[in-house]
Amino acid sequence: MTGLIVIFDFDKTIVDCDTDNWVVDGLGATALFEELLPTMPWNSLMDRMMSELHSQGKTIEDIAECLRTAPLHPRIISSIKTAHALGCELRVVSDANHFFIETILRHHGLFEYFSEINTNQSFIDEDGKLRIQPYHDFNSASHGCSNPCPPNMCKGLIIKRIQDSMLSSGEKRIIYLGDGKGDYCPSLRLAEGDFMMPRKNYPVWELITSNPLLLKAEIHKWSDAEEFEKVLLKLINIVLSADKKTPDLLSMDWKFPTVSKLRHGAFPLVLQLAYDINGSELESLFERFIKVAESKKVKNVNSSDRIASTVERVARKHIKGIHNSRDGNTNRQIQSYNSE
Incomplete structure (x- = not known):
């Protein structure tokens, strides 16, 4: 291993869509979703939408088939495979859910490349209905973060846990890729020598550029799949070259x-x-x-x-x-x- 952990957001980072919206729109439930959106938290709403789809006769396979059509660029796929081949440990930190992420990654032959997926939990109940539960049970207690994190997940706390584990495992540096507001908190947690790859002109980019001096990590923007690949592999090479003193x-x-x-x-x-x-x-x-x-x-x-x-x-x-x-x-x- 290289001593390098690459952490990916999922929606609009690995896949070029919001997977919740992709399923809701793809299975014809947009009107009901928009009607209920002002009335409940996002995770609760997605759990409710899975119940509604089940009542309309939509099966788990219908949901999976919709997910398999989510846009995932070949350059993203090759980037993930190359990063893994170069010895990087790959993880996902996402506010989607485990079923959505696993279904898409398995469809593209990528699931086994990731050592850990941190996301909202999901399971299929005895009626064959997909259930979605928040990563953090915000009904019991707040996660306590004052940054713009959703109530069900503070990605900064997840990064802190990963950083603590790095002290004993020998890993040294982190590359973090993301696009949303929820990716801002982990960017503030990154240490000197780490790299933050925000997607340009997306919410995390706007937050970072409003005061970039708050970050200790180097900032390397990307906007599309080609830049994603080029910037990520360049940063991996910087780390490998520094460690091995090679060209x-x-x-x-x-x-x-x-x-x-x-x-x-x-x-x-x-x-x-x-x-x-x-x-x-x-x-x-x-x-x-x-x-x-x-x-x-x-x-x-x-x-x-x-x-x-x-x-x-x-x-x-x-x-x-x-x-x-x-x-x-x-x-x-x-x-x-x-x-x-």
């Missing part, structure tokens, strides 16, 4: 537009292996393979996978210490691919 590989401008021409899912292992290879050699290696790809006008998955797997094999040979014949091995691999 700043992922921040090379040439890599992001070039590698994106190939199939993104094929490269997490290559990026992980990159940290054990001299920076100039890796750059030369990728550039030569990219030239081959462009000359062959790679468009299909099989061809891009072929190139990616070849890069991996050559990278592995470097790590095994075959230093004297690196250039020869690389050239033979390129010649082999060209001849096919």
Whole structure:
């Protein structure tokens, strides 16, 4: 492990929507939702809406199928996979609910990448109805936070618990990504050396920019999936480079537009292996393979996978210490691919 924890909000951060609204709108319950919204807290309202949908004959599978259509950009998926491959511990801190989050992550093959999901609890009762309960029981007592946190969840307190656990586990730094007002409190909890990634022009961005000196963490904004990926991987590389005293590989401008021409899912292992290879050699290696790809006008998955797997094999040979014949091995691999 890298000693780095990456913590993600979920709605409008991992998925580009509010999952509560996505389900309510997708299953045709918007009018009732808007009618009841002024009368009860959000968590209580969502629990009520699940009961209403059940009474209308909507099943758990109907809800799950709606969730599977929630927008999750491929660049977000590849970012999560790459961060995990590089040894980061990944966690979710979200005011959605466990059923919604788990359903979406499993649909995209991402659930097992996360070590912890902190969110409102959910369960299916004996009638087959989805029930949603608040993370913090605000009817019993307040969580006591004076920041703009909803009554059912203070994400700052969750971050404090994670920070306390880091003291004994050996983890060192946090990257936090979020968009909403509820993500402001955890941003204030981050320490010097941590990184805050607020989504630009969203509520947390407005709160942070109103007085950025309140934060100890470095602030790195993002606005869309491409920036999400580029900024996150750059920050991970900064931490890895500082820990290992290796070249700043992922921040090379040439890599992001070039590698994106190939199939993104094929490269997490290559990026992980990159940290054990001299920076100039890796750059030369990728550039030569990219030239081959462009000359062959790679468009299909099989061809891009072929190139990616070849890069991996050559990278592995470097790590095994075959230093004297690196250039020869690389050239033979390129010649082999060209001849096919």
